Amino acid sequence: MRRTLVVTNDFPPRQGGIQTFVAALLARRPPDSLVVLASRSPGWEEYDAQLPYPVVRRPTGMLLPTRATARAATDLARRYGCDTAFFGAAAPLGLLAPALRSAGVGHLVGATHGHETGWVALPGARGLMRRIAGGLDVLTYISEYTRSRLAPALGDRTRLAQLSPGVDVDRFTPSADGAATRKRYRLGSAPVVVCVSRLVARKGQDVLVAAWPRVLARHPDARLLLVGGGPDEAGLRRAIAARGLQDSVVLTGPVPPEQLPEHYAAGDVFAMPCRTRRGGLDVEGLGMVYLEAAACGRPVVAGTSGGAPETVQEGVTGHVVADPRSPEAVAATIADLLADPERARRMGAAGRAWVEQRWSWTTIAATFAELLEPGAATH
Structure with missing residues (x-):
């Protein structure tokens, strides 16, 4: 050997x-x-x-x-x-x-x-x-x-x-139970959009917060769960407070790796509208979180940075937002998915099958x- x-x-x-x-x-x-x-x-x-x-x-x-x-x-x-x-x-x-x-x-x-x-x-x-x-x-x-x-x-x-x-398809699976996570953050049975990532500008959590009032206009009970820590946390908290979103946006802080499947499972839609910054020097190489979310049976909303679009089969496992800097575009994509749970479920199932086959x-x-x-x- x-x-x-x-x-x-x-x-x-x-x-x-x-x-x-x-x-x-x-x-x-x-x-x-x-x-x-x-x-x-x-x-x-x-x-x-x-x-x-x-x-x-x-x-x-x-x-x-x-x-x-x-x-x-x-x-x-x-x-x-x-x-x-x-x-x-x-x-x-x-x-x-x-x-x-x-x-x-x-x-x-x-x-x-x-x-x-x-x-x-x-x-x-x-x-x-x-x-x-x-x-x-x-x-x-x-x-x-x-x-x-x-x-x-x-x-x-x-x-x-x-x-x-x-992707460890035995850990990240549609059978992951998000009930305890929903209870911990008092999400109840509300529709939940989840983002799992380090809190840095490239990942687009700031755009999600800016987009959130538009999502709430169509889905007043919706909740946004931002999972992870990072240098942008303080700024995000200020933006949430300035928009009066404290009751509908939750920041979890850092989460142990073994708890990530249940956090993906707590969401109905996964969204991370990543964008390229610094003239191409700050870019998403691939974006494993999209594939982990898909493995958990969740439809994904991605940005255009670097290799991120390669983790999505457009219209099949989720969507790539053409302008991830646009709160309007991000909000419309998310709200449309929340408005059609059956389509979201089909995308999640297709994502799971694709991850098993390819990733x-x-x-x-x-x-x-x-x-x-x-x-x-x-x-």
Whole structure:
């Protein structure tokens, strides 16, 4: 069996999207095919003790492509006879590729996650990404949008292949029970629009709040549930108060990951009208929350930023609002869905079926397995 050395700064118990992505990929590989080199974060010893494969932690909170990291990586590759390496985030750890090749690693794969589209837009960072790509056999991308940004900058330096995050369809399911969440936030039997995301401008919670009076004009009993924390919380609370929406808009603050399915389930419609900002540097790489909501059987309302439209089958699993900055457009899309519960239910069912077929971890894990083989087909 081929053995893969995984070099990653993004690894649990540190929380985050990339950490979850990497851990989920590895959980679906044969344990004896893996060895991991990672950084440290609080609780790492207890976490590693539960894993079925070896993990070596460098004594640092940030794993960088230093000489010491290169020595540790090459030592592990030789000790375990690794013939493949996977960089959980290609930038910047992919700079270790030449050292690993010298240690006998013949096939190197690096992952990108979305922020690299900003890198290739900046001259200095673009040069670094080109150097990294030139050392890899495969560089993965999460959406067609991110591929469209990476490909022109990287040229033919490496092969690009799609490797998107997946959805745990056993956790995010239409059978998730939102009753306790509705009770906790006193939502009763009201129609609920839910948004699960970090509270930052790109995600569009400010537009949802601005749109909400128009939704209430058509659905006076409706409630808006904003799930998550972030730097925009104080501003959102001020906007809610200024519009007199305290009785119909709820901010939950941060929610533990294990409670997310019940929060999706508390909603009748999921909405996050994300928008691109800062001249394209602040952009949605894909938008896993739309797929998690769809897996829970909820219709989704998305914005146009980056890869977000790729998570929606327009008119089938939900809608992409053409102008996510427009409170009027966002309100009309949401209100129309709330006015037709049967159509919303059909969209939710279609979304669940699509996630099972295209976005489940079973599908993504099979793609990952192919990419770790030299003859993997381009996706």
